[in-house]
Amino acid sequence: MPLDRRQFIAAAGLGLLTARRAFAIGEDAEVGIGLLQHGVGHDQRPGAVEQLMWEVSKRTSIDVREAPATVSPLDDDLFRHPLLVWIGTGPCEPLSDEAVTRLGRFLRAGGSLFIDDATPPGDDRFDACVRRDVGRLFPDRPLAEVGNDHTVYRTFFLLQRPFGRIQRTDHLEAVEFDDRSPVLYGRNDLFGAFGRDSLGNWRLPVVPGGAGQREMAFRVGINLVMYATCLNYKRDQVHTTAILRRRRWRVEPPPRENR
Amino acid sequence: MLRDWFDAADEFNAARLVLLSSWSPWLIALVGVAVAAVVYLAWHNTAGQIASRRRLLVGLRLGTVGVLLLLFLQPGVRLEHVTRVRNHVVLLLDASRSMTLPADRYDARVDAVRAWLTDQLPTLERWRAMHQVDLFAVTDHARPLSAMSELGAQGDATRLLSGLEDIAARFQPEDLAAVIVVSDGADNGALGDAVVAEDDVPPAAQAVAKRLGAPIHTVFTGPERPLRDVAIVDVAYDDFAFVRNAVSIEAEISVSGYDELRLPVTLRQGDAVLGTRTLETAQGQSRYHFDFEFVPDETGKAVFTLEVGQGPGERVQVNNRRQFVVRIIRDKIRVLQVVGRPSWDERFLRKLLKKNPNVDLISFFILRTGASIDVARRDELSLIPFPTRELFEEQLGSFDLIIFQNFTYRGYHMEQYLPLIRDYVRNGGGFVMLGGDLSFTSGGYAGTPIEDFLPVTLPADKNDLLLTGRFSPVLAEAGRRHPITALSVVPEENAERWEALPKLSGVNRVTGLRAGAQALLEHPAQRAGGGAAPVVAVAPFGRGRVLSVTTDSTWHWDFLAAGAGGDNRHYYKFWGNAIRWLIRDPALEPVQVEADRDRYPLGAEATLVTRVLGPDYQPAVDAPVTVRVDRVFFGEGGSRERAIAFDEAGRTDENGQLVVRLKPPADGAYFVRATATVGGADVADDDAFVVAPDPIELRRTDARRDTLRALARAGGGESLTLTDDLDDVARNEPRVVKVNRRRDVPLWASGWLLLVAVLLPSTEWFLRRRWGLL
Structure with missing residues (x-):
């Protein structure tokens, strides 16, 4: 369960007292999120990334950078943020050709992009933008619905479907490339479920509601960060024990006699 | 026989039965049918007679038509004086090594054969009028012998069918009188494999017999009872x-x-x-x-x-x-990647390892620590326990390379496994420690068995263990010629490529290099142990090799390089080189020696090629090399002995190679060691080969009569032993090339035959009248 307001303030206070639990070798070693500056929306979910990464740092072993970096596709620092989040609350202009080239290289070279449709139910204008721009990024690899056996549903928490501030769809969509999903697309306003105000209150209500929904949204967010850093580790790990035991690298003691 | 009767004056040398009439075959056939009909009628119209009368009447009818048939066909004896070409009797003598084994009354089967052949000389001499007797030795093939004294028993195989094929290829069927195979039957070719039952006639034997077109006789040397x-x-x-x-x-x-x-x-x-x-x-x-x-x-x-x-x-x-000899090779490089916490460094290294088709990767990531807040039920998490015992005790020896990537052993009750990891490296394993806040001293490795083999020495104090800030590492002196840091074979180009790579970020503080270690990349500003702080360093440890990378930002060479308009090939090259060096890829060894074969037959020449790479990993020209070959063999009583078989010094050619050839003097195992001086140090490489006679010949020492019987059956000949003579064995007649004169003696032109031809029907007529049949 995500921490309630009292727990949150207590934990934050404790965090201040104990400072960071680990010290990375500089900021480049920390896992952070870059907010993609494209269209409207990157600044519409204040505190959401910080809250998500705070949860990540408390629940997992990942050393995080809580504050997001806002980057455009043409920024020099784009490649310092292998995990990008593109939040959209409305329509946007098409990416420039140069931006398509750079963002395409980013994604093919190993970067990840999570697209969060934060528009109200019934508003498909951002969705149209996404399909247009992703279509240009991967002309031969369309967005496709992912099954609930996708690794993103089991990188840390075991999940069956995506959650968010709203429940518009029961699936994620993805572009598959190089045995991974460099683009994941959800339409449930995931980051809308994360933000708190300065007093520790949730900025936006979850719909249809309930603490369980927000907690599940956090689990989706944490799994996303895990997926960006570990890729298909969990998928392979299922077979690890079998692989280890399959390898015949030792010999059982021979029988005393062999006739 | 015919000549004895009809050629009393001995004017001719050939006689045969012929038909002197010139009737066409059709007419002869028609007459045959008529004869059968006449005999049948005689049988049919005497049905009411008692048996003795009936037999008599039918017999008279048969006699009558038989005599008439003789008169019709006009048989005769043709006497000829002809000129013939002698055909060949081939004596195919087993000359394989099994013929050195004992026979019944001889120490060696080949001696028994020699004695038997001496006994058969009169017969062979008598045959010379009609046949030419040719001696052949057979092992895996047949080869002619000019004299019986040439017969030996050194062959490494017995393949009788192959030998017969050679005979069939050498002689036309009409030129062969017979083939006589003298052997112990211990065939280790197709014949021996095919004969499993006493009455077998292998199709392959039948095929070769058909090609020969002459009888195949076999002579079994024995012994009948198997040897001990x-x-x-x-x-x-x-x-x-x-x-x-x-x-x-x-x-x-x-x-x-x-x-x-x-x-x-x-x-x-x-x-x-x-x-x-x-x-x-x-x-x-x-x-x-x-x-x-x-x-x-x-x-x-x-x-x-x-x-x-x-x-x-x-x-x-x-x-x-x-x-x-068995060549032990690597199937896949078995890598264990243990990661203390997910990070970008881990993410890109894992991608690299997963993409390498030669790597069999086992990964374990610590996804949650004891300090993590637990807000979910266990069954809601995909976590599994960290199987330390299985990895570091039970399966440790199965890995070629272990990577500790920003991983601390503390908190997992692993202290007891650290000495095992040290032993694993000492015994030939590869090990990498990558930097981060859970590595080196920050990971608690100072003073542990792990520090014993790390290329860097670790500070015991806890101050300033992590040094932040971006930097471009500098190629160290050793790094300029080390295969791990060889992004290009051209030194200047290599240095340029390193300078062009994106900056790294942050290092773990170390205090210097361990004795025997080499720094390949150094920090441009940080100092350690009186020199530049090593960022990438290597060291051997026992038979193993170790690499330390004191930063967790080599992923910059992948992703940031791509972002800067380049690509990740240098990142892949660096890690590819490192993995190959860590697992001792033979291609990166400075001295490599290899024999051209793993196994040589006795008497064959072996070629040994030594390749030497210089400190720059380029072929070393004119480098001094010594090649020594030791022979390990079994002495009297089965003891294992060792002796120097070859010892030679030379210099490499323009390709960095030294080629030596030697003829191993005897059978045994040969161990090759080539030594060269590379970078001021002697470096050696080993190889091995075996010299042995083909073991197939003496796998079985028992003589096999069943194979020879099968061969004789297939060839329509006799299966004899060394107690039999060749006197009466069947042989094809020699071919006639010219008829000098001829005389036909008719057998039918006789007055007696005419008289019989009258008497028989008359008697039948008389008897029929008397018995009321007319």
């Missing part, structure tokens, strides 16, 4: 095996002539015993099967010896042991 012998008849192994994979070797041992026997069966690699079994004879059993299994832990060629003890009074010992 214990023999390794077969060893099943693969020429290649994979390191750290169980290898199976199966042996088939035959025992003959012993009732009760108990002997050890031993498999050795070099001098080390890999396994021992006990052979204990059982009633009615002659074949015994043994399995050996072991795990090679080093790549390269390995010489194995399989040996079974010697039975009491055993005459043949050479088949009690078998030496062979």
